[in-house]
Amino acid sequence: MTRPSPENDIDDKSAPLIEHLAELRSRLIKAVLAFVVAMVACFTVATPIFNFLTAPLCSALADRGQDCDLIFISPQEGFFVAIKVSLLGGFMLAFPVIAGQLWRFVAPGLYRSEKNAFLPFLIASPFMFFLGASFAFYVVTPLAYNFFLGFQQFGAAGEAVDGVPGAAPLSVVFQGSAQEYLNLTIKFIVAFGMCFQLPVLLTLMGKAGLVSAEGLKAGRKWAIVGILTLAALVTPPDVITQIILFVVVYGLYEISIFLVAGVEKKRREELRREGLLEDEDEEIFADELEGEK
Numbered sequence: 205m206t207r208p209s210p211e212n213d214i215d216d217k218s219a220p221l222i223e224h225l226a227e228l229r230s231r232l233i234k235a236v237l238a239f240v241v242a243m244v245a246c247f248t249v250a251t252p253i254f255n256f257l258t259a260p261l262c263s264a265l266a267d268r269g270q271d272c273d274l275i276f277i278s279p280q281e282g283f284f285v286a287i288k289v290s291l292l293g294g295f296m297l298a299f300p301v302i303a304g305q306l307w308r309f310v311a312p313g314l315y316r317s318e319k320n321a322f323l324p325f326l327i328a329s330p331f332m333f334f335l336g337a338s339f340a341f342y343v344v345t346p347l348a349y350n351f352f353l354g355f356q357q358f359g360a361a362g363e364a365v366d367g368v369p370g371a372a373p374l375s376v377v378f379q380g381s382a383q384e385y386l387n388l389t390i391k392f393i394v395a396f397g398m399c400f401q402l403p404v405l406l407t408l409m410g411k412a413g414l415v416s417a418e419g420l421k422a423g424r425k426w427a428i429v430g431i432l433t434l435a436a437l438v439t440p441p442d443v444i445t446q447i448i449l450f451v452v453v454y455g456l457y458e459i460s461i462f463l464v465a466g467v468e469k470k471r472r473e474e475l476r477r478e479g480l481l482e483d484e485d486e487e488i489f490a491d492e493l494e495g496e497k
Contacts, residue, residue: 231305238301243294250286253293254382257389260345264353265378274382281383288386292393299330321411329404336400339452340392347445348392353378395438399453403460410464417465420457427457 246253262272276282307326311319357376409415420427435449 228309231309235298235302235305238305239294239298242297243290246293246297247286247290250289250293253289254285254386257289257341257386260341260389261349261380261385263346264349267350268353268356270378274380274385276383277381281381285382285386288383288390292390303330325404325408329401332400332404333397336396336398337393339400340396341389344396344445344448345389345392347448348388351445391438396449399434399438399449400456402453402456403463406457406460407463407467410467411471415464417461417468420461420464424457428454431457 258272258274261274265272276285303326307323314322355376356378357374406415406420410417431450431453432446434453435446438449
């Protein structure tokens with residue numbers, strides 16, 4: 205019997221269930237403490253953070269010659285706005301600690317080869333989320349707020365008749381709630397951050413053998429329908445914004461096909477190198493490649 209290679213050895217010995225639960229409790233406590241500390245730190249600077257988040261709206265209003273004024277429509281709204289800002293900022297600041305605690309809990313139960321395969325995805329996931337959040341904040345939200353503010357109407361005083369000023373037409377101008385603005389901005393940031401997880405998710409599924417590049421190519425038409433539906437749900441009724449989201453997410457889908465194909469090729473090479481790929485399998489893979497052409 206051949207001895208397993210060192211890269212397929214599990215680092216730690218098996219531990220009783222109670223020890224695993226105790227370790228899980230310890231990891232959760234550390235993660236929660238990191239989140240609470242980061243949240244409290246963000247609460248102390250909630251106003252500058254909120255002012256930063258209002259930049260797309262203020263820029264859109266400035267282009268129209270309007271002041272950037274948001275209002276509180278209830279006495280407690282300012283407090284809840286600060287809490288929401290603290291929750292969002294605290295989670296982002298504490299995410300490296302939370303992910304590190306999760307990794308330290310899961311890693312002892314993985315083979316070294318599995319660690320080497322999983323760790324890049326753990327690093328890529330927050331990177332892609334921040335990339336999607338930045339895209340939403342700097343590209344999508346300015347377009348969305350320009351679209352929304354375009355429905356304002358400004359009345360001007362009518363002409364005087366016999367020295368009596370005419371009645372002014374109806375004016376409908378923006379007086380936004382701070383909490384509603386923050387809710388919509390967070391919705392954009394989270395939605396695009398999650399959408400940018402698509403290549404990470406599909407590549408991880410491809411590495412696990414749950415999806416294939418050929419299957420993703422065959423499912424392009426369903427992906428288009430799903431992405432169009434997603435664009436209609438998470439963006440305002442603005443055709444330009446919806447087209448941007450569709451193009452970006454569909455581009456990520458095509459990139460995912462390329463990444464999954466690379467994972468499959470690497471897995472075939474490893475199987476061939478270890479002598480686990482039979483001649484029949486080689487013919488199957490060759491037929492697949494011919495079918496792709």
